[in-house]
Amino acid sequence: MVENRPLLTIVRHLVLLAGIVSVLFPIWMTFVASTLPGDALMTGRLPLLPGDRLWENYATLLSSGLAAAGGAPVGPMLFNSLVMALSIAIGKIAVSILAAYAVVYFRFPGRMLCFWLIFITLMLPVEVRILPTFEVVADLGMLNSYAGLSIPLIASATATFLFRQFFLTVPDELLEAARIDGAGPLRFFRDILLPLSRTNIAALFVILFIYGWNQYLWPFLITTDESFYTIVMGIQRMLRVADAVPQWHLVMGTAILAMLPPVVVVIAMQRLFVKGLVETEK
Amino acid sequence: MHKRVIFKGTVVPLLLVLPQLAITLVFFIWPAAEALWQSLLRQDAFGIRTTFVGLENFRRLLADPTYLNAFDNTVVFSLAVTVIALSIGLFLAVMADGVIRGATAYKTLLVWPYAVAPAIAGVLWWFLLNPTVGILAYFLQSLGYAWNSQISGTDAMILVVVAASWKQVSYNFLFFLAGMQAIPRSLLEAAAIDGAGPVKRFWTIVFPLLSPTTFFLLVVNLVYAFFDTFALIHTTTSGGPGQATTILVYKVFTDGFIGLNLGSSAAQSVILMAIVIALTAVQFRFVERRVQY
Numbered sequence: 355m356v357e358n359r360p361l362l363t364i365v366r367h368l369v370l371l372a373g374i375v376s377v378l379f380p381i382w383m384t385f386v387a388s389t390l391p392g393d394a395l396m397t398g399r400l401p402l403l404p405g406d407r408l409w410e411n412y413a414t415l416l417s418s419g420l421a422a423a424g425g426a427p428v429g430p431m432l433f434n435s436l437v438m439a440l441s442i443a444i445g446k447i448a449v450s451i452l453a454a455y456a457v458v459y460f461r462f463p464g465r466m467l468c469f470w471l472i473f474i475t476l477m478l479p480v481e482v483r484i485l486p487t488f489e490v491v492a493d494l495g496m497l498n499s500y501a502g503l504s505i506p507l508i509a510s511a512t513a514t515f516l517f518r519q520f521f522l523t524v525p526d527e528l529l530e531a532a533r534i535d536g537a538g539p540l541r542f543f544r545d546i547l548l549p550l551s552r553t554n555i556a557a558l559f560v561i562l563f564i565y566g567w568n569q570y571l572w573p574f575l576i577t578t579d580e581s582f583y584t585i586v587m588g589i590q591r592m593l594r595v596a597d598a599v600p601q602w603h604l605v606m607g608t609a610i611l612a613m614l615p616p617v618v619v620v621i622a623m624q625r626l627f628v629k630g631l632v633e634t635e636k
Numbered sequence: 637m638h639k640r641v642i643f644k645g646t647v648v649p650l651l652l653v654l655p656q657l658a659i660t661l662v663f664f665i666w667p668a669a670e671a672l673w674q675s676l677l678r679q680d681a682f683g684i685r686t687t688f689v690g691l692e693n694f695r696r697l698l699a700d701p702t703y704l705n706a707f708d709n710t711v712v713f714s715l716a717v718t719v720i721a722l723s724i725g726l727f728l729a730v731m732a733d734g735v736i737r738g739a740t741a742y743k744t745l746l747v748w749p750y751a752v753a754p755a756i757a758g759v760l761w762w763f764l765l766n767p768t769v770g771i772l773a774y775f776l777q778s779l780g781y782a783w784n785s786q787i788s789g790t791d792a793m794i795l796v797v798v799a800a801s802w803k804q805v806s807y808n809f810l811f812f813l814a815g816m817q818a819i820p821r822s823l824l825e826a827a828a829i830d831g832a833g834p835v836k837r838f839w840t841i842v843f844p845l846l847s848p849t850t851f852f853l854l855v856v857n858l859v860y861a862f863f864d865t866f867a868l869i870h871t872t873t874s875g876g877p878g879q880a881t882t883i884l885v886y887k888v889f890t891d892g893f894i895g896l897n898l899g900s901s902a903a904q905s906v907i908l909m910a911i912v913i914a915l916t917a918v919q920f921r922f923v924e925r926r927v928q929y
Contacts, residue, residue: 357828362734369731373724374745380760380802383771387763400771453656459642460649468653475664476916478909479863485892485901486667486674494662509659526641539643568753570867575893586753590871593759602769609759616751624744631750631807632814 381613388412388607395602407603415607428608431585434503435567436615438584441504442566443559446513451551454517455543459529476511480572488575498579507572513558516633520554521547557630560623564616585612668909674902693903702879703887703904710883713797714861720801721857722850725808730838732809733816743813749806755867761799762872765791785873789880792873796881799872800865808853815849816842855919862911884908 387395390405415428456462457469480487487506496502524547532542567586574587583591589612592605620627643649678689697703732742749757764772767784776783785791819842827837866885869875875882875890882890888908892901 359834362834366731366735367738370728370735370742370746373728373731374742377746377749377802377806380764383764384760395769400769400774449655449659452652456649456652458639460645460652461642462646462649465649468657471665472653472656472660475660478664478668479912483664483667483671483905483909484889485898485905486670487663488893489670490662490667505659506663509656509664514656522639526639529639529641533641539645539648542643564751568751568755570753570755570870571889574870586755586867589759590755593762593871602763605759606763609756609763613752613756616753617748620748620751621744624747628747628810628814631810 381610384606384609387603388610390603392601392603411603411607412611415604415611428585428588428611430581431583431588432611432615434500434582435584435586435612437500438503438569438573439563439566439615441500442507442569443562445504445508446510446562447555447558449508450510450513451517451548451555454514454521455547457514458518458521459539459542472509472514473511475509476515480507484571484575491576497576498582500582502576503573503582503584504566507566507569510562513562516554516558517551520551524550553626553629554633556623557626557633559630560619560627561630563619567616671902671905671909674898675906676899677902678899689899693899694907697900697903697907702882705879706882706884706887709793709879709881710862713793713800713865713881713883714858716797717800717804717861717865718854718857720797721804721808722853724801725805725853726812726846726850728805728809729812729816730842732813734834743810746809747806749803750810752803753867754800754803754864755871757799757803758796758868758871761795761802765795765798787877789877792877792881796865796869796873800861800868803868804857804860808857811849811853812846815846819845852919855915859912859915862908862915 383400386402386404387400388411389408390401390411391407417427417429453468453472457465491497491502491506494502496505528546529542532546537545569584570587573582573584574590577583577587585608589605589608592601592608675693676688676690677686678692728746732739732746735742752760762785764770765783765785767773767777767786773783773785783791785795823841823845824837827841832840862883863885865883866889869881869883869886870889873881875886884904885908888901888904891897891904895901
């Protein structure tokens with residue numbers, strides 16, 4: 355605080371509160387809608403306080419989903435999202451920490467080529483190469499499978515780059531000492547580098563989990579079988595129906611369930627989340 | 637930068653990079669090359685004959701009014717999202733920077749929408765602004781504005797801009813706040829002693845020192861608006877009404893998957909790739925420069 359200006363402090367608090375209210379308002383209304391009976395929403399005048407159908411609505415969702423509209427049950431969709439988010443997060447970390455290790459700690463033919471090939475993926479988001487990637491995955495027979503959902507999204511230049519930057523800051527003396535003690539490359543990696551990278555791995559995990567959970571286009575393209583729908587994309591099909599059949603309370607319940615896991619992760623691990631966010635974007 | 641001490645060997649490192657390299661080649665490089673090649677081809681209506689047409693696909697695209705319309709939409713949409721999300725994020729960060737009591741609570745409550753998927757953000761606002769059931773639509777209508785995002789193209793564009801900015805504010809807030817907390821207090825104190833008020837201090841000291849952060853966020857927000865908002869548009873307006881909210885990424889999808897016009901979709905992919913590469917290059921030049929500071 356540079357100087358004490360009571361009036362300014364009050365203004366600051368008011369503005370921040372207004373910001374929080376506008377951030378929270380959509381979520382609060384969604385929650386309210388998910389606790390009401392279906393027809394209560396059709397009046398267009400939503401009450402501002404939750405109704406009494408919380409348990410019924412969520413129980414319906416988890417067991418049968420939007421059965422009236424032929425929708426998939428929400429429980430399995432949540433499970434699919436979890437599998438996808440975890441495999442993407444763990445897969446990306448595993449694949450990129452190994453690649454970064456090789457690029458930093460070895461001189462092998464084609465090293466720079468590997469580095470650039472990996473690096474260029476930064477410039478090719480799924481959205482711009484939709485059709486050809488879809489064709490490759492279809493040719494490999496990976497449509498409607500967990501492998502198809504996660505493996506094409508596993509290669510990540512950001513994670514490799516982050517680990518590379520971190521490895522470059524690890525003092526050379528550690529490697530010298532390890533080599534004098536007779537440690538080979540794999541032993542050095544497992545016993546020294548991996549424990550040192552623990553916070554980086556955790557921070558990256560938080561970011562990648564959210565990234566994986568929130569994927570939309572990719573699961574939308576390659577799953578035609580209901581049993582592989584993820585929740586973030588499954589909600590779109592419900593929404594199309596909700597315009598015709600009044601099922602808004604169930605759709606909004608699904609929205610709450612779909613955003614709960616990543617939001618909990620962010621709030622519970624805020625410190626790691628901020629670290630991961632700031633470092634992956636550097 | 638290189639390590640002074642390294643391990644010897646060729647087989648071990650090659651095995652280590654192999655997983656990432658294989659995935660990159662199969663799912664990134666190959667499809668991108670495929671897109672480049674297909675953008676030069678044209679299939680007949682039955683998908684039986686493919687002929688090499690050179691740059692014909694690009695020429696047709698640039699003469700196609702629906703594509704130019706998508707281009708205009710993208711410009712309007714991404715500029716609006718970037719400007720709104722950046723200015724609100726900056727404003728909130730300025731307010732939060734001077735607050736001592738409850739600082740952590742404010743930060744937590746403002747940061748978490750980052751975790752909400754763009755698709756879900758779209759669903760929330762689609763609901764709030766739904767002309768029949770939405771409470772905000774009801775509010776607007778009772779003020780006398782005939783809000784209908786399902787009929788009016790302008791209303792639909794406002795809806796997607798609001799939803800996309802709502803989600804992005806938290807990200808900008810976080811980076812601006814971090815940037816401001818890195819500014820030495822002594823500078824601000826010196827200015828205060830010289831009689832500069834909070835507003836003057838902001839424009840003459842804080843804002844110029846934040847310019848690297850602002851520039852970085854500008855690029856990130858543009859990339860977000862260009863690419864990550866596909867889900868948001870798909871769950872809400874589906875590019876409609878008419879073509880009012882069809883942005884470039886959305887058009888690649890509709891032309892490729894629904895229209896099955898492979899050549900044109902591939903040409904659009906190539907144009908998008910050029911845009912990402914340009915944006916990334918700009919960002920990297922800037923990152924390099926920042927490292928030298």
